[in-house]
Amino acid sequence: MCGIFGTLNYEHAIAKEQIFEGLLHRGPDEQGCFNSHPVNLYHTRLAIQDLTASGQQPMKHNGLVLVFNGEIYNHMELRRKYDLMATSNSDTLTILMLFERIGMKMLEEFDGMFAFALYDTLNLKLYLARDRAGKKPLYIYNKGMAYVFSSELNVLYRLCRPEVNYAALADYLYLGHYYRKATPYHLVNELENGNYMVIDTLSGQAEQFCWFKIEDAYRNGHQLDYEESLLQLDQHLNTAVKRRIESADLDVGSFLSGGIDSGLVTAMAAQQQSRLKTFTVKVAGSFDESLLAEKVAKKYDTDHTVVEIDFADLANDIEKIISNHGEPNSDNSAIPSYYVAREAKKYITVVLNGDGADELFGGYRRYVPFKHMDFFNPGALTKISSGFLAKILPIANQKQSFYTYGYRLLKFASYGDLVKMYCSASSDLFVGFEDVFIEKPQMLAISADLERYNGYSISPLKKILLMDFESMLFSRLLPKMDIATMAHSIEGRSPFLAKEILDFAPGLPDHYKIRNIQTKHILRDLGRKYLPAALIDQPKRGFEIPLQKWVDHELRQVMEQYLLAGDALYPKIIKKSFIEQLMARQISISDERRAKILFCVFSMEVWHKSL
Structure with a gap:
C-alpha cells in the first residue's frame, strides 16, 4: 500500500519534499521519484510484498516506469500462466512484465486493488488505471496539456490550488457525498473504478476506457x-x-x-x-x-x-x-x-x-422492500397513499425500530422522482426540504445513471x-x-x-x-x-454511532463555532435560518435525521476552513 503522485506537462515547480511530506502516512518506509521531462513520478511505499530493495518504486523495466498503489493478489498465478520469469517476487514487476506481453488487457486478469501510473518512454504514453471496485483512489487535475494526479485530494490541492467548485456543493449536501468522478474542485476529477486513461505525452490528448462495468x-x-x-x-x-x-x-x-x-x-x-x-x-x-x-x-x-x-x-x-x-x-x-x-x-x-x-x-434492511415492490416505478395510487400516510403519522425517532423502518419505507415509496427516491432510501438528508436551497442541486450525473439503470430489464433489487x-x-x-x-x-x-x-x-x-x-x-x-x-440470524448493526448524543453534547461547542460563524460557507447554498432552526429544534424532524443534516453541513464547513 502506497501513495502516488505525478505530473505531465506541468510547468509549475513542485518540490518533491512537499509531495513526500503530504503522502508520508501512505508510505512511511521508502520514497522515490522519476524525473524525465515532461513526466515526473513520485512514490511513497508501505512495504507489504517483497520487502527487499527490488520492490522499490518508481520501478523501471525495459523502457517502462511504474508507480503503483495497491496489491495484485494473484500476480504469481499470472506469472505462471504467462510464463513470466524474474528473481523478484514484486507484484509491481509483474504488472510491468505483463504489460509488455498483453498491454492493458492485463487489467482483466488482475484480482487486486490498485491505482497506478505507467509511463511508456518508448511510445511516449502515460497510462492511469484503477481497480474494479475503486478501493485505491486516484484524482486527476487537467488543464490544457497539463496533468497532475495524486492518491489524495489534500496533496493535490496544496500543490496545484485548483478553484473550488461552489456550484457543486449543493449536490454534496443533497446526497451526502460527491458522486462518482465529481470533486469539490474545478478541473479535478476522480478516475472512476474499472476505468483507465491513456495520455499522449507529446500532444496531451487523453482517451478514457471503461474496462470493467459491474452493471x-x-x-x-x-x-x-x-x-x-x-x-x-x-x-x-x-x-x-x-x-x-x-x-x-x-x-x-x-x-x-x-x-x-x-x-x-x-x-x-x-x-x-x-x-x-x-x-x-x-x-x-x-x-x-x-x-x-x-x-x-x-x-x-x-x-x-x-x-x-x-x-x-x-x-x-x-x-x-x-x-x-x-x-x-x-x-x-x-x-x-x-x-x-x-x-x-x-x-x-x-x-x-x-x-x-x-x-x-x-445486507441492508432497506433492500427487503425492493425485493417485493418496484420503488423505481411506483404506481400513482402507491405514491399518493404513501405520501398521505407519511404526512399524518408521527415522526419516527427510534433509529432501529420497526416503526422507523416502516415510516422511511412510506416516505421513499411516495416519491416519483428517481433522485428523490434514491437519496431518501440511502442518505436521507434534505429530501423534502428542497425549498431551503438557495443554490439548487443539479444532480445531473446521478439522475442520468438512475434513468439508465431503470431502463434495464433487471429487478428493482438489482437496480x-x-x-x-x-x-x-x-x-x-x-x-x-x-x-x-x-x-x-x-x-x-x-x-x-x-x-x-x-x-x-x-x-x-x-x-x-x-x-x-x-x-x-x-x-x-x-x-x-x-x-x-x-x-x-443476527441483524446487521454496523457501528451504532451515537450521533444524536455527539451533536447535542460532545461536538456541540465545535459545531456551533462552525455553523454559527459569520463567515460560514453554507448560507450561500441553503438558508441559514433552516440550520439555526434545526439547532434550536424548531423543525419537525426526527432526532437522527436532524443530527445527520447538521453533521453533513458541519463536515463541509470543516473542509472549507481547512483549505
Whole structure:
C-alpha cells in the first residue's frame, strides 16, 4: 500500500519534499521519484510484498516506469500462466512484465486493488488505471496539456490550488457525498473504478476506457441452482481470502465483528494462518458485539484483541478526522473507523475486512422492500397513499425500530422522482426540504445513471444494489476506509471485492439474497458451515454511532463555532435560518435525521476552513 503522485506537462515547480511530506502516512518506509521531462513520478511505499530493495518504486523495466498503489493478489498465478520469469517476487514487476506481453488487457486478469501510473518512454504514453471496485483512489487535475494526479485530494490541492467548485456543493449536501468522478474542485476529477486513461505525452490528448462495468454482470444473470451457487460462493471466498494472506510478507490480521461478513472472512483466514490476529471493537453505550465475536475467536483459536473506544478525544480530533478526506463527506462512521485503524496499527499492518458484502449480497434492511415492490416505478395510487400516510403519522425517532423502518419505507415509496427516491432510501438528508436551497442541486450525473439503470430489464433489487455499489460503496464507504487506514499506515484488504466474486454475485437470483424478510440469505447459509449458530440470524448493526448524543453534547461547542460563524460557507447554498432552526429544534424532524443534516453541513464547513 502506497501513495502516488505525478505530473505531465506541468510547468509549475513542485518540490518533491512537499509531495513526500503530504503522502508520508501512505508510505512511511521508502520514497522515490522519476524525473524525465515532461513526466515526473513520485512514490511513497508501505512495504507489504517483497520487502527487499527490488520492490522499490518508481520501478523501471525495459523502457517502462511504474508507480503503483495497491496489491495484485494473484500476480504469481499470472506469472505462471504467462510464463513470466524474474528473481523478484514484486507484484509491481509483474504488472510491468505483463504489460509488455498483453498491454492493458492485463487489467482483466488482475484480482487486486490498485491505482497506478505507467509511463511508456518508448511510445511516449502515460497510462492511469484503477481497480474494479475503486478501493485505491486516484484524482486527476487537467488543464490544457497539463496533468497532475495524486492518491489524495489534500496533496493535490496544496500543490496545484485548483478553484473550488461552489456550484457543486449543493449536490454534496443533497446526497451526502460527491458522486462518482465529481470533486469539490474545478478541473479535478476522480478516475472512476474499472476505468483507465491513456495520455499522449507529446500532444496531451487523453482517451478514457471503461474496462470493467459491474452493471454488465447484473444484466447477465446465471442459471446455477442454489446448492451449486452456495458451493461456488464458498470456493470463491476461500480463494479470495487465501490470496490476500499469501500475497503479504507480513502477518495478516482480521477485523472481527459479531456479524456474518467478517465472521466468514475470519473463519477462512484462520484456516490459512495459525493464531490469526483478530480485532473486535467495543464501544461504550452501544450493542456489545465482542461477546459474539469471542465465540468465533474461540472456535478458531485466534489471537484475539478487544479494542475499547470511548471517544474521549472526539472534540479535539474531529476536525483532523474530517479534514483527512480532502473533501466534504457526511459519513459519520468515519469517526469510529479512524479510531479502530489507529488501535489496530499497534498490532498489525495488514488487516482483512468485510467491505462490499452488504452491497453485493443484500445486507441492508432497506433492500427487503425492493425485493417485493418496484420503488423505481411506483404506481400513482402507491405514491399518493404513501405520501398521505407519511404526512399524518408521527415522526419516527427510534433509529432501529420497526416503526422507523416502516415510516422511511412510506416516505421513499411516495416519491416519483428517481433522485428523490434514491437519496431518501440511502442518505436521507434534505429530501423534502428542497425549498431551503438557495443554490439548487443539479444532480445531473446521478439522475442520468438512475434513468439508465431503470431502463434495464433487471429487478428493482438489482437496480438498488447496482446503484449502491456505484454510489455509496465507491464514493463514500471505500474512500472512508482508505483514508482511515492509510492515516495510520495500515492496509485494509477486502475479500468480498475479489475479481471472481464481483463477476459472480451480481448474477445471483434475488431470492438467493433476500428470502422473505431475511437479508443476505446465501451468506447466512454459508455461515452455518463456518460460524457459531448464535451469529447466523443476527441483524446487521454496523457501528451504532451515537450521533444524536455527539451533536447535542460532545461536538456541540465545535459545531456551533462552525455553523454559527459569520463567515460560514453554507448560507450561500441553503438558508441559514433552516440550520439555526434545526439547532434550536424548531423543525419537525426526527432526532437522527436532524443530527445527520447538521453533521453533513458541519463536515463541509470543516473542509472549507481547512483549505
